Amino acid sequence: MNEEKKILGILGGMGPLATADLYKKIVLLTQADNDNAHIHTIIDSDTGIADRTAAILSGGRDPLPEMLAARDRLIRAGAQCLIMPCNTAHYFLDALKKDCPVPFLNMLDAAASTSARQFPGKKAVILATRGTLATGLYSRALENAGIPFLEPSEEEKDVLTYLIYDIVKASRPLSEGTPLFIKLLRGLKDRGADYFILGCTELPILAMEVPDEGPFIDPTAELARAAIRFCGYEVQEREIH
Amino acid sequence: MNEEKKILGILGGMGPLATADLYKKIVLLTQADNDNAHIHTIIDSDTGIADRTAAILSGGRDPLPEMLAARDRLIRAGAQCLIMPCNTAHYFLDALKKDCPVPFLNMLDAAASTSARQFPGKKAVILATRGTLATGLYSRALENAGIPFLEPSEEEKDVLTYLIYDIVKASRPLSEGTPLFIKLLRGLKDRGADYFILGCTELPILAMEVPDEGPFIDPTAELARAAIRFCGYEVQEREIH
Numbered sequence: 001m002n003e004e005k006k007i008l009g010i011l012g013g014m015g016p017l018a019t020a021d022l023y024k025k026i027v028l029l030t031q032a033d034n035d036n037a038h039i040h041t042i043i044d045s046d047t048g049i050a051d052r053t054a055a056i057l058s059g060g061r062d063p064l065p066e067m068l069a070a071r072d073r074l075i076r077a078g079a080q081c082l083i084m085p086c087n088t089a090h091y092f093l094d095a096l097k098k099d100c101p102v103p104f105l106n107m108l109d110a111a112a113s114t115s116a117r118q119f120p121g122k123k124a125v126i127l128a129t130r131g132t133l134a135t136g137l138y139s140r141a142l143e144n145a146g147i148p149f150l151e152p153s154e155e156e157k158d159v160l161t162y163l164i165y166d167i168v169k170a171s172r173p174l175s176e177g178t179p180l181f182i183k184l185l186r187g188l189k190d191r192g193a194d195y196f197i198l199g200c201t202e203l204p205i206l207a208m209e210v211p212d213e214g215p216f217i218d219p220t221a222e223l224a225r226a227a228i229r230f231c232g233y234e235v236q237e238r239e240i241h
Numbered sequence: 242m243n244e245e246k247k248i249l250g251i252l253g254g255m256g257p258l259a260t261a262d263l264y265k266k267i268v269l270l271t272q273a274d275n276d277n278a279h280i281h282t283i284i285d286s287d288t289g290i291a292d293r294t295a296a297i298l299s300g301g302r303d304p305l306p307e308m309l310a311a312r313d314r315l316i317r318a319g320a321q322c323l324i325m326p327c328n329t330a331h332y333f334l335d336a337l338k339k340d341c342p343v344p345f346l347n348m349l350d351a352a353a354s355t356s357a358r359q360f361p362g363k364k365a366v367i368l369a370t371r372g373t374l375a376t377g378l379y380s381r382a383l384e385n386a387g388i389p390f391l392e393p394s395e396e397e398k399d400v401l402t403y404l405i406y407d408i409v410k411a412s413r414p415l416s417e418g419t420p421l422f423i424k425l426l427r428g429l430k431d432r433g434a435d436y437f438i439l440g441c442t443e444l445p446i447l448a449m450e451v452p453d454e455g456p457f458i459d460p461t462a463e464l465a466r467a468a469i470r471f472c473g474y475e476v477q478e479r480e481i482h
Contacts, residue, residue: 015276016268023286024261033411035256035288043284044318045264047276073318077285170274171477236412 005039006231009079009102011070012045014052014086015169018201018220019045022085025224031234039231042077044070052088053131064092071096071104081105083227085201085220087138088131103230108137110226111197111219112145118217119195124149125188128199129164130157138199150193152184159184160200168202178209185213246280247472250320250343252311253286255293255327256410259442259461260286263326266465272475280472283318285311293329294372305333312337322346324468326442326461328379329372344471349378351467352438352460353386359458360436365390366429369440370405371398379440391434393425400425401441409443419450426454 008026012019023043032038049067054060067089074082082104084090090108097104115124124147126138133151142149152160159180167177185196195215198204204218225235249267253260264284273279290308295301308330315323323345325331331349338345356365365388367379374392383390393401400421408418426437436456439445445459466476 013276013279013281016279016282017265020261020265020268023264023284024258027257027261028412030412034406035254035290035292035410038254038257038286038288040254040288041257041284041286042314043264043282043286045279045282045284047279047281049276051276073283077314077318165275169276171269171271 004232006080007078008039008041008227008231009074009077009082010041010043011067011074011082011084011089011096012043013047013049013070014084014089015202016045016047017168017171017205018085019043021201021205022083022220022224025221025240026228028238028240029221029224029235030228031236039228039233040078042074042079044074046070052086052091053129056088056091056131057134063089064095067092067096071100075100075102081227081230083107083223085223087199087201087219088129088135090137091131091135105223105226105230106141107219107223108141108199110222111199111217112141112147114222115142115147115195115197115217116145119215121148122194123192124195124197124217125193126151126197126199127160127203130161132199133157138197149197150188150191152188156184156187163206164200164202168205174206174209177206181206182210182213185210245473247321248319249280249282249468249472250315250318250323251282251284251286252308252315252323252325252330252337253284254288254290254311255325255330256443257286257288258409258412258446259326260284262442262446263324263461263465266462266481267469269479269481270462270465270476271469272477280469280474283315283320285315287311293327293332294370297329297332297372298375304330305336308333308337312341316341316343322468322471324348324464326464328440328442328460329370329376331378332372332376346464346467346471348460348464349382349440351463352440352458353382353388355463356383356388356436356438356458357386360456362389363435364433365436365438365458366434367392367438367440368401368444371402373440374398379438390438391429391432393429397425397428404447405441405443409446415447415450418447422447423451423454426451
């Protein structure tokens with residue numbers, strides 16, 4: 001193992017299925033032909049972390065103390081670079097980076113940077129929870145990258161909330177959500193959207209079911225690619241599903 | 242969160258894709274309708290652990306010191322129950338359980354116990370690496386559970402080695418391996434096999450591609466179910482894929 005290879009830490013559990021999805025994407029996207037050529041990865045999937053959206057929007061319990069504790073457990077276990085597969089949690093990223101002795105990569109910046117390169121001048125839509133949208137985190141990341149975008153209407157936000165919380169996070173069969181998801185995507189295209197940023201880590205899981213309704217930017221996959229490169233490994237070019 | 246809920250530790254990296262697969266199965270098989278209802282899980286996917294088959298069969302580097310170090314990192318991080326998604330690694334289970342302050346569940350026993358219940362009196366085949374087969378670990382687990390079984394021939398072991406190492410662990414497209422896998426399974430049925438124990442954690446990933454060629458017992462899923470129960474959660478009855 002090369003001296004420059006880094007141990008990756010994943011601050012997970014937000015949610016657990018998205019954590020499993022990110023780790024699988026890291027493995028599939030790493031250029032490696034045997035176990036030992038993969039990234040040493042430590043995952044703390046602390047499912048006790050308070051809901052981020054509730055904390056941001058409605059005065060719910062603050063998740064930061066639990067996130068800091070998980071961050072520190074990962075660092076103590078040896079993590080040399082951190083990531084987290086939860087868009088809304090990036091609201092707390094500045095606080096998590098404070099006094100953090102290792103780099104903490106930003107999933108939204110990874111998504112914006114790929115969007116700008118892949119769809120220059122085209123109009124994005126941010127598909128996300130109300131919590132993420134309310135933080136303005138994605139708007140800022142896209143503005144910084146010079147990307148034109150539109151946001152879902154209140155009614156469309158209701159549909160997204162239902163799909164994220166009552167289908168994916170609730171481990172319901174995805175087929176119960178796909179007709180509504182397709183209707184949402186087609187409506188947004190009618191309003192001028194050229195492509196969709198899957199700005200909640202539960203959404204790529206749903207989007208895999210309707211690949212023809214894109215194009216999609218999957219921030220989970222873009223974060224995986226950024227982390228692979230940062231840890232000193234090569235990205236394998238491939239379709240993942 | 243109930244006082245009796247346990248934090249689960251996964252000694253992973255053997256291999257990384259199997260680790261992602263196990264964690265996904267744990268999430269999908271846990272009865273939970275929101276993030277907080279899932280198991281707090283810590284995963285150390287140490288891809289630097291020496292190859293288990295090489296160590297057992299051909300005097301390769303001993304993986305035990307690295308496995309013990311990963312075990313201890315998990316316990317320090319808070320794990321209260323341990324599992325590992327690698328059949329061959331169970332050769333080292335007794336050594337890992339020695340002086341281990343927390344319970345370490347056995348994947349092979351979980352698979353044998355489900356096999357006996359689900360296919361009473363029927364003949365199993367153990368599909369596994371040469372390393373796992375040479376240890377006799379599965380034979381003993383099945384004998385203890387009173388299960389009749391047959392083992393693959395030398396030629397069939399060559400095919401299994403190719404599928405495990407050169408397709409799944411090498412992250413090759415699974416479709417490159419499925420025709421050979423189907424031929425292997427049908428040949429074994431001709432020799433009297435009633436069902437297949439997927440005794441290498443890479444094989445369920447391949448078996449998902451050919452669901453009609455079973456029935457299969459997936460020790461990864463059985464280990465997930467055993468761990469969910471042991472940690473104080475309920476198993477959700479569902480098909481996973």
